Amino acid sequence: MRFALPVMTTLLLLSGAVTGLSVAQAADSVHGTLIGPEGKPHGTVTVTEAPRGVIVRVVAEGLPPGWHGMHFHETGACTPPGFTSAKGHVHHVTPVIHGFMTPHATDDGDLPNLHVDRNGAATVELYSTLVSLHGTDGRPALEDADGSALVIHARPDDYTTQPIGGSAGRIACAVLKGQ
Numbered sequence: 001m002r003f004a005l006p007v008m009t010t011l012l013l014l015s016g017a018v019t020g021l022s023v024a025q026a027a028d029s030v031h032g033t034l035i036g037p038e039g040k041p042h043g044t045v046t047v048t049e050a051p052r053g054v055i056v057r058v059v060a061e062g063l064p065p066g067w068h069g070m071h072f073h074e075t076g077a078c079t080p081p082g083f084t085s086a087k088g089h090v091h092h093v094t095p096v097i098h099g100f101m102t103p104h105a106t107d108d109g110d111l112p113n114l115h116v117d118r119n120g121a122a123t124v125e126l127y128s129t130l131v132s133l134h135g136t137d138g139r140p141a142l143e144d145a146d147g148s149a150l151v152i153h154a155r156p157d158d159y160t161t162q163p164i165g166g167s168a169g170r171i172a173c174a175v176l177k178g179q
Contacts (some may be wrong), residue, residue: 028133031144032150032174034060039079045150045174047142053129054142056111058150060123060172063116069157069167072109076147078173085171086149089164090131092140101159108140113156133178142176147153150174 028049034042043060058070077085089096089109098107108130116122135141142148152172157165 005051009068030133030178033152034058034172034174035078036062036172037083039080039115042172043077045176047133047150047176049133049136050127052137053127053139054131055125055127056121056150057125058114058152059150060116061108061116061121063120063122063152063172064154065116065118065120067113067115067156068171069153069155069165070111070114071107071151071153071157071164071167072111072128073149073173074109074146076149076177077176078149078175080173083149083151083153083170083173086151086170090140090142090148092138098163098164098165099158099160110157110159128150134136136172137154143178148176150176 030047032045034045036042042062046057048055051073073086073089074090075087079085089107091106091108093106097105097106099105099108111128112126114122114124131142132139151170153167154171155168156168159165
């Protein structure tokens with residue numbers, strides 16, 4: 001499936017078994033455990049540095065079926081139940097203007113929506129050109145002094161509504177840390 005969004009070149013959604021080379025095998029990666037509002041594990045997140053962006057892999061289970069907004073948040077903290085400790089989206093310009101479909105958007109934390117199957121499972125691998133692990137080429141660093149988090153929201157992101165695309169509350173969060 002090909003999308004014309006600037007954040008990625010290809011989005012691949014899989015249910016069930018994951019095949020192929022794992023990005024976790026790459027040298028410059030950060031990893032996190034995806035936790036739910038009850039503080040229990042719901043999967044993993046791996047972000048791997050690429051020459052002009054990052055490759056993001058999310059493997060999740062036990063989430064509500066359907067589409068969910070997903071964003072990089074500016075602080076590496078995931079305190080349940082609301083995960084507000086992760087603060088706002090990663091950005092390098094203010095004011096932060098959200099949305100792939102918004103002209104002049106500046107929200108570097110934007111990611112495509114995640115689809116969770118009827119069994120509560122999701123696997124996605126995508127590419128974002130908006131961030132880097134270490135602040136390469138002027139893109140915000142995910143591994144800065146206070147880290148970062150990947151947050152999954154209750155509803156899908158409409159890619160235009162301010163400030164978070166109408167994606168509602170935070171239902172899962174992963175602190176991203178190097179190994």
